[in-house]
Amino acid sequence: MIEVFLILPSLGVLTRCCCRTCACCCEQVRRIATSARHTLVCSSVGSLYSCGDNSDGALGHGDVDACRSLKLVAWFADVSLHGVKGVEGAVEVVEVGAGADLFGSHSAAVDSQGRV
Numbered sequence: 001m002i003e004v005f006l007i008l009p010s011l012g013v014l015t016r017c018c019c020r021t022c023a024c025c026c027e028q029v030r031r032i033a034t035s036a037r038h039t040l041v042c043s044s045v046g047s048l049y050s051c052g053d054n055s056d057g058a059l060g061h062g063d064v065d066a067c068r069s070l071k072l073v074a075w076f077a078d079v080s081l082h083g084v085k086g087v088e089g090a091v092e093v094v095e096v097g098a099g100a101d102l103f104g105s106h107s108a109a110v111d112s113q114g115r116v
Contacts, residue, residue: 027047030094031094035098035100035105037105038052041070045092047077048093049070050071055104060073062074073109092112093111096109
C-alpha cells in the first residue's frame, strides 16, 4: 500500500490517501507546531503526524531515526483501539507543541480531555 501525504497550507488540508483517487481519507489540518529540528501536525480527526530530525526521539515513533515525511504517531491510534490503564475512550489530539535548543528537542500533545 502506498500512502501519499500532502499539506496545502492555504486550504488547511492534510491528505492521507492510500489509493490516490478517493476523498474518503481527507483530513483537515487543525494545528501545526515546528521547531528547528522537527514538525508536528494535528489533524481534524485527532491524529498526530510528525517528521524531522529524531536524534532525541521527539517524533514519538519509538526510535531515533530521522523521518523526512509526515508519519502517523501510532501511540495515539493504538490507545484509542486497545486502551491504556487510566485512559478511557478515544484519544483525540487537539493541540501540539514543538521545541528545540542546543540541548535537544521536545514535543507535547494535549488531548480533548486536557491530558498532556
